[in-house]
Amino acid sequence: MSAVTLSSAPARPARLRLSALWLAVPGLVFLAVFFVYPVAQLLGLSIVDPESGAFSAGAYQRIAATDVYLRVLGITFRIAGWTALWSLLIGYPLAYWIARLPNMFRGRMLLFVMVPFWTSYLVKTFAWMIVLGRNGIINSLATGSGIVDEPLPLLHNQFGVMVGMVHAMVPLAVMTMLPVMAGIDRRLVQAAQTLGAAPARAFWLVYFKLSLPGVAAAGLLVFISSLGFFIVPAFLGGRQETMLAQLIITQVQELLNWSFAGALSAMMLVAALVSCLIYDRLFGLSTIAGGSAQVSTGRIRDLGLALLSAVATLSGHLARLAQTLLGKRVCAGLLPGFCWLVIAFLVLPTLLVIPLAFTSSQFLEFPPPGYGLSWFQTYFSSPLWIQATIRSFAVAFVTALAATAIGGFAALALANSRTRWGGLIFALFLAPMIVPRIVVAVGLFYLFARLGLIATDLGLVIGHTVLAIPFTLVTIAAVLKTYDQRLDQAAATLGANRLRTLTGVTIPLVKGGLVAAFLFAFITSFDELTIAIFVSGGVKTTLPKQMWDDMILQLNPTLAAVSVVVFIVVTTMLLIAERFRSPS
């Protein structure tokens, strides 16, 4: 593309801008029709009377009338807030540790974080139900060994929800903080030490301060993602942990009250947007995309530095105390020890599902009394499961193709144009990641109902493509960012025309990014549930939808077998994607 820049930049600047941005147009139109319009319409519906079509605040009056909905809103905020806090507290040391590892280990450790991130929420939640349940792994081990007499209440309460939510969100927190931490020049901490700062002070005053934008971005993303959760609270929580998204699903699926669902969705969207706005005021949204943080000035900054200084002094005393109590060797092992524990927390529950899939028992006992393949036989001989599996694969494949094409062209457009609209377009393409999925899903449900796309594969593909576009755009944009555009210019000066440059130089060099984007989109679609709940109906279900339905009815070992299959598919895709993404 920049071969175009080279040859035409001085003479035809106007045409250049046009030609580069043209590539983003299909994506912009697609998102306008299937993302912006349905979400806007949903917000509109919430202020319209469903009978007469006239303006009405009835839905909101109903929310305010009883304290049920406000209480659910409060619960949603509380759970999301605690989840964000715990994810940061657990994720920060892990991200810090991984950022300081030598390159060859860093990639491997990152996989331990990536695999749980991409593992389906359903599989993860199913795993926790098995681990935490009344007859679950922890309780059978605890009662079996006589530590406790009564099974511990670990499930269907706030503890269960927090475990599930934090487990799901720590990877996101780590992966958001990691780039910021990796970008911090390690010599700055050394410099602080040579200038007289003890290690603890050097860390807080320099490293921690510089990592704050990453911490804030991680907190924001975890908080917003948590607002829209429904799988984890539905299965791990009790009545006291009902969250907003669960109410929305009930309103649409069981009560068919669209305008009320619209009002609830609007509340969630507003909550998400307000969080973004506050973040933007404090740190600037560009930090999420890797830009530099804006520097706050005046009294707030002085206050912040003074606060850090106090924390630094306090932790300096703590560090000295710990060293005299535990000794230097033990202290040096604290961080790696903690990080391995967190990794075990992230990885083990999912792995525990594997032996259960091979159980010979009729029940989900742990350890299994014997092993066999009967539950895989049940899975593979059930037409319902097999059709759902085939549909999931097909939908994921088409979604991945569409999202990679749209995201790739958009990334190319943004990399080659220098307009001031670039930031806005980028934000629009990333928006499906910020707006809670449940809001998108409900919005698409209205639209598809009128277009007759409910319970069709096309509807699923469209919905999943909307969700997958941010992932493909970010992946491909990252590759294009490191791509040396002078190579295109070099090819042009060496006599290659634009097509030859594209096929001979550009595409071979960014191929890894394209394959990785394709696979990420594939995974996104393959274990997507929210849209599937609304859009796939009747017999036309996807694998996650079928799992959801089964899990609501009854836990059984078939689910373990299905989970293992989903886990293997996703992990394989992920490992291939990582191989392609990392430069050989």
Place this chain on the structure above:
Amino acid sequence: MTATQPKTAKLVVEGLCKRYGATTALEPSSLSVAEGEFLTLLGPSGSGKTTLLQLICGLVEASEGRVVIDGRDQSATPVHQRDIGLVFQHYALFPHLTVAENIAFPLKMRGCASAEVASRVAATLDMVHLGHLAGRFPRELSGGQQQRVALARCFVYQPSIILMDEPLGALDKKLREHMQIEIKRLHRESGATIVYVTHDQEEALAMSDRICLMNHAKIEQLGTPRDIYERPRTAFAADFIGISNIFRGRWDGNGTIETVHGRFALPSGARCQSQDAALVIRPENLHLGAQDGNVVNGCVREVVYAGSETRVIAALDDGSPLVLRLGPDDVVPGIDERIVAGWARDKAVLVA
């Protein structure tokens, strides 16, 4: 250039060594630096000079050996308690602090009263001519200005030893020469002991009291710039500092060396550890015509005019290059002209 102030310390490095598994970053090395001395660690990249610097200030833990400052062993002293300043390559300025806050950082770490911090920061800013930029952030400064902030941040707390790791590496030539003079001035005014790392031999010659030449994780030669330039001990030293014509050959254990270009007379009293030796002649000591019976024949390949001098590059009969430096009054031969060059036997150096 010995300082008169009594404040500065003396640094002794004894058998200091660093190994990472099977690779050795620094062979056991010893050296001592006098009070107020400007010592330069010079060598190609990977020669161990930065490792030695990091060992001295304690950022890297030594495998063996010790660092002694003012007669006190520093091995157990953590980085932040050693009385050492380090100017980093690429400066390592704190991006979240202003220029003044960067410079105040070491004073605050030492618990200085805020009035004293303010006055010392202001004085140091003046010293490096940056008073007007106190409120800026590092990224708003040019490379040369950032460099001066880094120097100010180090000089402000008056450490008795200052280590500098290629501090001028990122600057352009003109600015580099200017900053060399600036650093010499700060050195003179502060009286600090300075250990300076560079791979630029001209910089080392221009700035140092003594040069510690390093190669392959070892100290190759330690001496004054004049020592090392005029009396290199190894072919590497001769080749790395300045331009040299080096003829490898066999020393007869007496007054001559046998090379492929002929048998040459050595300076009186020249000795070498082994018979496998080399003769080094600097370009400015080569003249057209025979001298003391030392003659080589060649054919002119290139003539480079460089203002105060003219460099002639010839090919000897076996194709190896020969470099002569001619003064403004010398007759310059033409390209492809055959020449005879010679040197006074006392001007050549026998090296290992």
